[in-house]
Amino acid sequence: MSPVLKLLLEGSTLTPAQMAQVLGLSEDEVLREIESLKQQRILLGFRPVINLALEDAELVRAVIEVRITPERGGGFNRLAERISRFEEVEACYLMSGAYDLLVFVRGPTLQKVAAFVSEKLSTLEGVLSTSTHFMLRSYKEHGFLLESAERENDRLKVSP
Secondary structure, eight states, rough: OOOHHHHHHHHHTHHHHHEEEEEEEHHHHHHHHHHHHHHSSSOOOOOOOOOOOOOOOEEEEEEEEEEOBBTTBTTTHHHHHHHHHHEEEEEEEEESSOSSSSEEEEESSHHHHHHHHIITTTTTTTEEEEEEEEOOOSSEETTEEEEOHHHHHHHHOOOO
């Protein structure tokens, strides 16, 4: 893994100048490496981690376990790519185990997410079944704890 990519993953808030200092490179070298990673489609973008519980945004998120029939010559890929193209889909993963795809979706209301599952996802040819789990609260997102500021200073209680 590229040292620049590793730094981006571990300390995404570092500026290119700070990354250059840590890596012992020039800022131009770091910027060229970032551009190269983008051109190779290794680095696809940067995303902030948002604590939606503190934001007024109305957003419903769900995780859907999907069982599908693999296609001859294409396996799961064609249907997984088709599902991934839906606007509501945030992420789609091929899994081992009891289901084939794990799909993360979002929508403005519970009804809209449910409608997506019942009208768009479950009606696709090749989809055998879906199991939808609505996310009620996030405790950790992309490595960041989402506790409120008042709880961050709480110490664990120790008993003798």
